[in-house]
Amino acid sequence: MRQDDLYINKIDWITIGIYASLVIIGWFNIYAAVYDEQAAKSIFDFSINSGKQLVWIGTALLLITVIMVADYRLFENLSIILYGVFVIFLLITPFFGKEINGQRAWFEIGAFRLQPAEFAKFATALALAKFMERPSFDLSQVKYQLQALAIIMIPVSLIMLQPDTGTAMVYSAFFVMLYREGMPQRYYVLGLTFITISLLALGIENNLYLVIGVAVVLGVLNFMGKKSLRRSLSLLAIGAVVIGYSYSLDFVVSKLPTHQQNRIMVLFNPDLDPLGVGWNVTQSKIAIGSGGFWGKGYLEGTQTKFDFVPEQHTDFIFCTLGEEFGWVGSIVVVFLFCSLLIRLIILAERQKNRFSRVYGYCVISLLLFHFLINIAMTIGLFPVVGIPLPFFSYGGSSLWSFTILLFIFIKLDSHRIQFLGRMN
Incomplete structure (x- = not known):
């Protein structure tokens, strides 16, 4: 058997099958989202969008071919160069991007637009993998933590200039x-404490209630523990920081653009202005809920046909699925995503070198974040962030970008034995 044939046999076709299933189901749902019976x-x-998406799917196949x-070794060798580009x-x-909805985040090429921030994700993943593959790299040490953080924060800072908070x-x-x-x-x-306090501070309208709650909790902790002046002062300091942060957060939120303030308000009060700032989420939940168990049937979604949900072919594509294929269809897609993530974890854990493992977990992290936040957004559990x-x-x-991100890892996985040979 030739060496090339050996590596073809090592390709994980299960992952590719799940990828193809999601792309095809997504394509049919894009058509449903723009379908006009008249x-x-x-x-x-x-x-129409489904035809344009077919072009993107075809070109994605070319990208897959090039990658495979x-x-x-090309991806490892060019990782820093790609990151810099x-x-x-x-x-x-x-400065030179196309402005859409107040953001300069796209380059326009004829009838198509490309968003550099999307492609920067796989470049950042490659750069992190390259830096972290060094034997001396140890995330328990502050200097290495700062290096990893810097690699992540450079693109984040530049994306915020567009500004594109969601990406x-x-x-x-x-x-x-x-x-x-090993962080x-x-x-x-x-971080979890910070998020919890932030949610409490934003969700409780009157900060006086938060002050009382913090005082009660800290008072109970002080009573339960061993009495000492140092302990009492420490708890008092923690309480002061929490309360000070809650008031500071209110001030920061008040300085955000109005549309971002509205998204935060709708998260904690879904019934707030259902015909205005809460329109997107309200209509999305109506669409998903109206699908029931089996759904209304393909191309039979009334919320879709009458264009009740804005951006239904992009950010809110999941509500098209929920309305036309119901709970069953939604669960099938969720199952596919979960299967993909579990499969990628298996692949990442079997890698023979740190570069491939780190990159694999970057792929898992990005897919998991998009999957959870997008669906949470469509059912009102997270602010609308695009x-x-x-x-x-x-x-x-x-x-x-997601195709490149995924198939670079599939390519690395197919050569995991060869990586072992290099290490030896």
């Missing part, structure tokens, strides 16, 4: 990978 067009019509025939693209985007937020997903690679748990405890559903939402940048 002027029905073919799903292959290039004048390329030398697997996309950092430059992010740097110039606010910038996605880069926090890399902390899932950092946890797997101290205390940072995650502090995050697409991987392989499902309409858009070339999204499909291309």
Whole structure:
């Protein structure tokens, strides 16, 4: 057997099958989201989104071919160069990009648009893997933690200049990978504490209630523990920090753009202005709920036909699925995503070198974040932040970037034995 044939046999076809299933189901749902019964067009019509998405799918297949025939060492060798190239693209985007809805996040090429921030995700993942593969790299040491953080924060800072808060937020997903690679748990405890306090501060309208709650909790803790002046002062200091932070957060939120304030308000009060700021989420939940158990049937969604849900072919594509295929269809897609994530974890854990494992967990982290946030957003559990559903939402940048992200890892996995040979 030739060496090339050996590596073809090592390709994980299960992962590729799940990928193909999600892309195909997503394509049919994109057509459903733009379907007009009065002027029905073919799903292959290039004048509508489903036809354009078919072009993106076809070009994605070309990208897959290029990745799979390329030398697997190319991605490791070019990782820093690719990172630098996309950092430059992010740097110039606010100046030369196409402005859409107040954001300069796209380059327009004829009838198509490309979003550099989407492609910077896989470049950042490669750069992190390259830096962290060094034997001396140890996330228990502060200097290495700062290095990893710098690699993540450079693109985040540039994306915020566009400004695109939703995409910038996605880069926090890399902390899932950092946890797997040994980042101290205390940072995650502090992070969860920070998130909990933030939610309480934003969700409780009167901060006086929060002050009373903090005082009661700390009073109970002081009573239960061993009495000492040092302990009491420490608890008092913690209480002061929490209360001070809650008031500071209110001040920061008050300085955010109005549309971002409205999204936060709707999260904690879903019935707030259902015909205004709460329209998107309200209509999305109506669409999903109206699908019932089996759904209304393909191309039979009334919320879709009458265009009640804005951006239904992109950020809110999941509500099209929920309305037309119901609970059953939604569970099938959720199962596919969960299966993909579980499969990728299995692949990541069987890697023979740190570069491939780190990159694999970067892929897992990004897909998990998009999957959870997008669905949570459509059912009102998270503010609307404009995050697409991987392989499902309409858009070339999204499909291309996730395809490249995934298939680089599939390529690395198919050469895991060869990586072992290099190590030996």
